[in-house]
Amino acid sequence: MTMTSAAPSVFDAGLPAFKYSFTATPHDIFDDVRAAQSQAPIAIGPLGPEILSYELAREMLRDNRFRLPPGITLAAQGVTSGPLFDKMATSLLGLGGAPHMRLRKLVSKAFTPRATARLHDTIHAVVNELVDQVIDDGRCDVVTAIARPYPTPIMCALLGAPRQDWQLFADWTEEVFKAFNFQADVTFDESEIMRAWGELDAYVDDMVAARRGRLTDDLLSKLIRAESDGERLNADELRMLVAGFLMAGTDTTRNQLAASVQVLCDHPGPWATLRERPELAMQAVEESMRHSPAACIVPRAAAGDVEFAGYTFPAGTFVLVNTFVANRDPAIYDDADRFDITRDDVPPILTFGGGAHYCLGANLARRELAEALIVLTRRLMAPRRAGPAPWKSVLGMTGPTTLPIEFSGESAPAGA
Known part of the structure; x- marks a missing residue:
């Protein structure tokens, strides 16, 4: 293809x-x-x-000439x-242009900070219950004991699914998320993913039918009410939206929670500071996601x-916005x-x-992580750390695969 721009090709x-x-x-x-950079x-x-660089990364993420390739994780x-x-x-991530903007306008009317704020008690109950199971041992693997089981109950509570069905959602999410993994070495059974996704869709249909007769204040009811x-x-x-929320809201949170706990464990000063000053929890979330993010690469x-x-970026050029290093750009952040x-x-x-x-669930993710860190540091x-904490590939959702820690006890009772 003949280039019409005077700008040199990015490859040359x-x-x-x-x-x-x-x-x-x-x-x-x-280092490389x-x-x-x-x-x-x-x-x-x-x-x-x-x-x-931070500035170019931010600019490209906002540039509609660079798009998220549909189905890229499967490709x-x-x-x-x-x-x-x-x-x-045809998911919210795969759509672009007018169809995507229409859905975002409708969803934004339901996915508000107020909608997530009501989850405070549920979040604390879930994380305290997980801590209760390991507190007497003085040690645990943060990944398997706390981070992995933590988000699904929160997402279920947000949507309005009853507690007795939380394990169903956990199983469906575990299977379907294999299709969202941007790693070439991952194998999966496509028929099993479609089976799990079909069961999730059928469950959501039943939930929608029940809500239409009696709307509540959960997210699903707000989505049904949403109009633009x-x-x-x-x-x-x-x-599609319920499945998307479960996928995006589950794996991201569980990996980032483990990553955030690891960086705090590796820096005992901030852990103690956060225990004494829980009002810094949101700042701790932002800083751990800047320093040790579970999402490092955005494809375009x-x-x-x-x-x-x-x-000049020729048509179809695959670009990675490396937010991991951009978030540590010395031109933007001091030290x-x-x-x-x-x-x-x-x-x-x-x-x-x-x-x-831009992530629709950013407010929820921040709140989930902040409240979990408040409970854990308390x-x-x-x-x-009681052993190595190897991470997954940067090309996908990353974070520690295991995080064994030891701790000396409880600094405050669960209800404090």
């Missing part, structure tokens, strides 16, 4: 380059990516251009067609030949690699994305 501009394997963790790639705000990585695993691919491509320009959500859209593709930051939960007056982190696909004294 002599930009710094670096390599890493598809199984590399954020910690594995950091930081070195490239010190040379240029864009570099060529193993999958294509990577945006490394990375060799699946480019079929019923599962179609279902993914005379339009409402139809049954297919309600099913050029919708056409696009001139950006002085370079960027320092973990400091007292930082204030700093630019917003890029971990929740930006532009049209009840567990002087936690310390």
